[in-house]
Amino acid sequence: AEEQQGGGCPAKRCGNITISDPFWLTDRETGRSCDWPGPPDFELTCFNSSYPVLQSSVPFSPGFKIISISYGERRLRAVDLGRLELFHASASCLPMWNTSVKLARQFRIDPINLNVIFYNCTEEAAARRDRELVQTTAMRCLNASNSFVRAGVCYDATGNYSRYALEGCDAIIMPMRGSSPGETFTNATDYEQLINDGFLLRWDPPVPLPAPVSARSDRRGKKIMLIGTTSAAATFLFACLYVLIWHRKGKRLWFLLCKKGSSNTEKNYEAMIVSYGSLAPKRYMHSEWKITSSRNDQLGKGGYGVVFKGRLHDGRLVAVKFLHDCKGNGDEFVNEVMSIGRTSHVNVVSLFGFCLEGSKRALIYEYMPNGSLDKYIYSENPKEILGWERLYAIAIGIARGLEYLHHSCDTRIIHFNIKPQNILLDKDFSPKIADFGLAKLCHTKESKLSMTGTRGTIGFIAPEVHSRTFGVVSTKSYVYSYGMILLEIVGGRRNVRSIVAKSSEKYFPDWIYDHFAQDDGLEACEVTNEIEEIARKMILIGLWCIQVIPLHRPTITKVLEMFERSLDDLDMPPKQNFCELL
Numbered sequence: 190a191e192e193q194q195g196g197g198c199p200a201k202r203c204g205n206i207t208i209s210d211p212f213w214l215t216d217r218e219t220g221r222s223c224d225w226p227g228p229p230d231f232e233l234t235c236f237n238s239s240y241p242v243l244q245s246s247v248p249f250s251p252g253f254k255i256i257s258i259s260y261g262e263r264r265l266r267a268v269d270l271g272r273l274e275l276f277h278a279s280a281s282c283l284p285m286w287n288t289s290v291k292l293a294r295q296f297r298i299d300p301i302n303l304n305v306i307f308y309n310c311t312e313e314a315a316a317r318r319d320r321e322l323v324q325t326t327a328m329r330c331l332n333a334s335n336s337f338v339r340a341g342v343c344y345d346a347t348g349n350y351s352r353y354a355l356e357g358c359d360a361i362i363m364p365m366r367g368s369s370p371g372e373t374f375t376n377a378t379d380y381e382q383l384i385n386d387g388f389l390l391r392w393d394p395p396v397p398l399p400a401p402v403s404a405r406s407d408r409r410g411k412k413i414m415l416i417g418t419t420s421a422a423a424t425f426l427f428a429c430l431y432v433l434i435w436h437r438k439g440k441r442l443w444f445l446l447c448k449k450g451s452s453n454t455e456k457n458y459e460a461m462i463v464s465y466g467s468l469a470p471k472r473y474m475h476s477e478w479k480i481t482s483s484r485n486d487q488l489g490k491g492g493y494g495v496v497f498k499g500r501l502h503d504g505r506l507v508a509v510k511f512l513h514d515c516k517g518n519g520d521e522f523v524n525e526v527m528s529i530g531r532t533s534h535v536n537v538v539s540l541f542g543f544c545l546e547g548s549k550r551a552l553i554y555e556y557m558p559n560g561s562l563d564k565y566i567y568s569e570n571p572k573e574i575l576g577w578e579r580l581y582a583i584a585i586g587i588a589r590g591l592e593y594l595h596h597s598c599d600t601r602i603i604h605f606n607i608k609p610q611n612i613l614l615d616k617d618f619s620p621k622i623a624d625f626g627l628a629k630l631c632h633t634k635e636s637k638l639s640m641t642g643t644r645g646t647i648g649f650i651a652p653e654v655h656s657r658t659f660g661v662v663s664t665k666s667y668v669y670s671y672g673m674i675l676l677e678i679v680g681g682r683r684n685v686r687s688i689v690a691k692s693s694e695k696y697f698p699d700w701i702y703d704h705f706a707q708d709d710g711l712e713a714c715e716v717t718n719e720i721e722e723i724a725r726k727m728i729l730i731g732l733w734c735i736q737v738i739p740l741h742r743p744t745i746t747k748v749l750e751m752f753e754r755s756l757d758d759l760d761m762p763p764k765q766n767f768c769e770l771l
């Protein structure tokens with residue numbers, strides 16, 4: 190019988206290799222040579238008519254050059270093109286994935302292969318002590334003095350090569366062609382040749398695809414198809430009804446169904462996560478963490494969902510935020526989570542990972558043992574618990590975190606929800622900004638405090654966010670919220686209430702403005718002589734930040750400069766007419 194490609198087209202040649210079932214060739218320039226494509230993982234392209242290329246499952250990363258295919262043994266020899274680029278790239282390195290990550294589901298690295306490990310070191314001491322390592326010379330994009338290579342590492346079926354880890358070095362593992370039985374390479378000098386020789390891959394037979402509908406198919410065939418399709422549709426409908434009924438009866442079954450999406454979607458998510466590199470937040474399965482506290486003991490509940498304390502398998506404590514009412518599909522969710530996860534600053538809460546199981550979504554954050562700032566500033570005696578110096582340090586820390594979110598990272602991250610509930614305190618009471626980037630992920634129920642600029646209470650949201658008549662929404666809108674937090678730190682809501690009671694319901698920013706110049710004016714805020722400078726500075730900066738017109742507010746960088754100055758160098762801001770906001 191005539192040899193065929195996967196999908197039923199006649200076999201073709203690319204260079205000196207015959208492409209036949211299950212592989213199939215696409216011609217990128219002239220379009221598909223087959224009407225009916227073969228199994229997706231087995232699609233090849235022919236590079237310059239000289240050799241076939243197997244695609245990488247990681248988007249935008251180079252695939253594999255095929256050197257030979259043994260159809261009988263279901264084995265092929267391939268070279269990772271990403272590795273070759275290491276030798277030829279003139280300027281920068283492409284992200285280096287472990288080869289196994291780039292392989293589609295149907296392919297496995299043959300256990301007969303040995304491995305080469307490349308080390309890129311920031312500290313070389315450990316690498317230099319290791320006699321088996323050879324310093325690299327040919328890697329254009331790595332600094333030759335701090336990159337090393339080890340060859341002949343045996344295959345480990347569990348994929349655990351941690352015993353080869355070196356302190357101060359990143360490592361990348363790539364398979365190399367297995368030698369004759371029993372022989373291992375201990376000398377890595379020939380690493381370039383070893384990589385060029387390629388390695389062996391095995392494949393599992395693809396699941397057969399349904400046959401194409403041919404224009405020439407006879408009536409009987411059509412009838413069978415019709416019966417088949419109708420019964421498949423009926424079965425599907427029946428299954429849907431069954432699930433719906435069960436969903437109503439008990440959510441458990443629904444959960445089981447949602448636990449994992451289709452394997453293609455799953456693969457897509459994995460590929461997206463991998464493409465963000467090693468610092469990307471990790472995707473956790475429900476089984477990889479557990480809630481440590483009971484339902485009655487949740488950490489809190491906000492506009493986006495409920496937050497529980499949890500623990501990862503490795504022992505780390507986390508805060509798990511179960512999101513409700515999420516926008517967009519899984520891919521969009523993963524992309525947004527990745528951009529949130531790229532933030533890294535001492536004053537910004539770290540996102541360790543996320544959960545995405547069907548429609549269920551959760552974010553996993555580092556756990557902040559001292560909770561949120563509101564707990565302290567609205568307590569009976571906040572200044573006694575934290576002390577003014579600490580409160581002052583917290584104020585500066587928040588400004589640093591905001592400056593980072595404004596300038597140093599992905600500008601797509603918007604945080605319209607700066608308020609004391611979203612300032613979390615770590616074990617040393619250092620502040621970290623939480624809850625950013627969520628507006629893009631989920632719909633929120635209106636936030637409890639921040640939207641209500643009602644009489645006598647303080648709203649954290651800048652006037653221009655409510656109404657464009659006040660100006661354009663910009664980073665100055667965060668500055669407004671920050672200013673309100675400063676005034677809250679000084680005044681505290683309880684204090685505000687008592688002041689309000691004593692002063693015929695005067696708005697706190699108005700009240701503090703009027704009392705700022707008076708000698709005993711700050712007594713109501715428990716300000717004593719020793720800490721007067723600190724308190725007055727926070728008030729002045731706060732009042733500058735809450736100027737109604739955004740243009741009149743300082744930038745957050747300017748705010749940090751103001752903290753550096755002495756009180757005498759700071760001017761009094763113009764008094765605002767807050768009535769128009771209330």
Ligand SMILES: Nc1ncnc2c1ncn2[C@@H]1O[C@H](COP(=O)(O)OP(=O)(O)OP(=O)(O)O)[C@@H](O)[C@H]1O
Pocket residue numbers: 488489490491492493494495496507508510538554555556557558560561606610611613623624635636637
């Ligand atoms: N990483 C964390 N560590 C410790 N506690 C946390 C953490 N994240 C949130 N919390 C607690 O959970 C509470 C609820 O948090 P969440 O961010 O969901 O809502 P919120 O900030 O009160 O309201 P909103 O959603 O309107 O911003 C917080 O006030 C805080 O006390």
